[in-house]
Amino acid sequence: xxxxxxxxxxxxxxxxxxxxxxxxxxxxxxxxxxxxxxxxxxxxxxxxxxxxxxxxxxxxxxxxxxxxxxxxxxxxxxxxxxxxxxxxxxxxxxxxxxxxxxxxxxxxxxxxxxxxxxxxxxxxxxxxxxxxxxxxxxxxxxxxxxxxxxxxxxxxxxxxxxxxxxxxxxxxxxxxxxxxxxxxxxxxxxxxxxxxxxxxxxxxxxxxxxxxxxxxxxxxxxxxxxxxxxxxxxxxxxxxxxxx
Amino acid sequence: xxxxxxxxxxxxxxxxxxxxxxxxxxxxxxxxxxxxxxxxxxxxxxxxxxxxxxxxxxxxxxxxxxxxxxxxxxxxxxxxxxxxxxxxxxxxxxxxxxxxxxxxxxxxxxxxxxxxxxxxxxxxxxxxxxxxxxxxxxxxxxxxxxxxxxxxxxxxxxxxxxxxxxxxxxxxxxxxxxxxxxxxxxxxxxxxxxxxxxxxxxxxxxxxxxxxxxxxxxxxxxxxxxxxxxxxxxxxxxxxxxxx
Numbered sequence: 001x002x003x004x005x006x007x008x009x010x011x012x013x014x015x016x017x018x019x020x021x022x023x024x025x026x027x028x029x030x031x032x033x034x035x036x037x038x039x040x041x042x043x044x045x046x047x048x049x050x051x052x053x054x055x056x057x058x059x060x061x062x063x064x065x066x067x068x069x070x071x072x073x074x075x076x077x078x079x080x081x082x083x084x085x086x087x088x089x090x091x092x093x094x095x096x097x098x099x100x101x102x103x104x105x106x107x108x109x110x111x112x113x114x115x116x117x118x119x120x121x122x123x124x125x126x127x128x129x130x131x132x133x134x135x136x137x138x139x140x141x142x143x144x145x146x147x148x149x150x151x152x153x154x155x156x157x158x159x160x161x162x163x164x165x166x167x168x169x170x171x172x173x174x175x176x177x178x179x180x181x182x183x184x185x186x187x188x189x190x191x192x193x194x195x196x197x198x199x200x201x202x203x204x205x206x207x208x209x210x211x212x213x214x215x216x217x218x219x220x221x222x223x224x225x226x227x228x229x230x231x232x233x234x235x236x237x238x239x240x241x242x243x244x
Numbered sequence: 245x246x247x248x249x250x251x252x253x254x255x256x257x258x259x260x261x262x263x264x265x266x267x268x269x270x271x272x273x274x275x276x277x278x279x280x281x282x283x284x285x286x287x288x289x290x291x292x293x294x295x296x297x298x299x300x301x302x303x304x305x306x307x308x309x310x311x312x313x314x315x316x317x318x319x320x321x322x323x324x325x326x327x328x329x330x331x332x333x334x335x336x337x338x339x340x341x342x343x344x345x346x347x348x349x350x351x352x353x354x355x356x357x358x359x360x361x362x363x364x365x366x367x368x369x370x371x372x373x374x375x376x377x378x379x380x381x382x383x384x385x386x387x388x389x390x391x392x393x394x395x396x397x398x399x400x401x402x403x404x405x406x407x408x409x410x411x412x413x414x415x416x417x418x419x420x421x422x423x424x425x426x427x428x429x430x431x432x433x434x435x436x437x438x439x440x441x442x443x444x445x446x447x448x449x450x451x452x453x454x455x456x457x458x459x460x461x462x463x464x465x466x467x468x469x470x471x472x473x474x475x476x477x478x479x480x481x482x483x484x485x486x487x488x
Contacts, residue, residue, distance in 0.1 A: 008368075010360075012264060017266045020265075022261045084360045085364075087360065092481050092482060092483060096486070096488060099477065108364035108367065112354045116254075116355075120328075120329075123352065124330050124335035126330055127333065129378060131374070133373045134372070138485075148373055148399040148401060151395040151401075155391050155395035156388070233346040235350070241382075242337050242383065
């Protein structure tokens with residue numbers, strides 16, 4: 001008998017069109033697809049013959065344990081993540097949950113993460129060195145997030161902000177902007193992208209100073225430019241030093 | 245007549261299997277595919293009915309000008325990039341070259357960048373906040389790269405190093421490690437991935453102290469963990485704070 005197998009698959013930003021061929025093949029090959037119910041809904045119709053295991057937000061550890069159980073029973077399991085499974089996704093926790101089962105083969109199938117899909121909507125803001133920072137302090141202490149915002153803006157990185165806001169954290173983006181504004185000019189171009197790759201996709205260009213007072217929702221990704229970033233024909237572009 | 249149209253398409257790490265459905269569709273819809281000849285070769289057989297425009301390394305500006313000329317003649321053009329067109333790729337320079345032609349519609353189609361495809365091979369090292377830093381000083385002054393290495397390691401970011409080495413820059417990785425070692429312990433897990441998504445794909449786990457004296461080639465991506473990163477069953481994993 002072959003080893004138990006778990007795929008951890010990044011769906012990219014939206015539905016099946018944004019998945020790689022490799023990701024589609026992984027879902028076709030598995031018996032069970034596990035995931036957060038919102039993401040299961042996105043792909044369910046395209047893989048209708050599969051068994052689905054879904055649960056709610058913040059039940060990530062339970063979801064991985066259920067997936068492991070199925071794999072140990074001999075089922076090939078695909079654990080899905082929105083975006084890239086390896087960026088704020090399920091790949092890490094799946095490896096951790098399987099720690100005592102080295103016989104389980106875990107194959108991580110990457111997808112397009114929101115920094116990349118959001119940047120594509122805006123133009124080309126992350127063309128050079130950039131950071132991703134999540135503003136959610138559920139899993140990372142806020143002091144560490146502050147330190148990262150400070151260091152990243154000091155070094156003139158472009159920055160993609162994940163989880164920029166939620167009902168409980170409505171002022172976190174404002175706090176984050178205040179930290180970055182200590183190191184960078186308020187004129188730096190910024191972009192907000194909503195519902196990337198899904199119905200209602202929209203973007204807005206602004207500046208770091210103005211971003212401070214914007215309301216963004218939990219379906220948004222925010223991109224902060226650096227001192228090189230320009231707006232060209234309504235798109236946000238960070239030049240990379242080519243001579244034109 | 246509709247506006248001139250240029251797609252800038254990220255191929256992901258390897259051949260067609262690593263592309264998104266959306267990227268494949270963009271290449272199918274265009275008349276002309278433009279790109280660096282090595283990448284054209286990767287996909288040529290799958291889109292054999294297209295016209296190809298290819299040239300050599302460091303001819304990026306010329307390549308974009310040629311693509312623009314074709315688009316202005318009424319051809320739908322796809323400019324391809326390895327990985328993600330928006331991360332050290334062609335999306336930025338394409339927008340810059342089209343600056344005086346606001347009528348040209350530029351659609352950036354994202355792909356899987358090497359940070360994400362490399363991380364997937366290694367396990368889940370970039371699961372939380374991370375930076376991408378290119379060690380090539382062709383387009384960015386070395387002092388700026390040093391500052392970014394210093395700030396990123398001070399803030400305990402995981403780091404994906406692009407262009408970690410070349411014949412002319414054989415000691416840049418060593419210099420980079422020396423900067424990071426001032427801020428981070430030498431025991432931090434690191435990974436080197438070669439030929440991601442292509443023939444000869446291989447990876448090696450090491451530590452920051454050991455990485456300093458490794459020889460890596462220009463087909464490699466290097467991932468530096470943070471103080472949380474562990475090796476679990478031979479994979480590099482950065483936990484994200486979940487309680488197991």
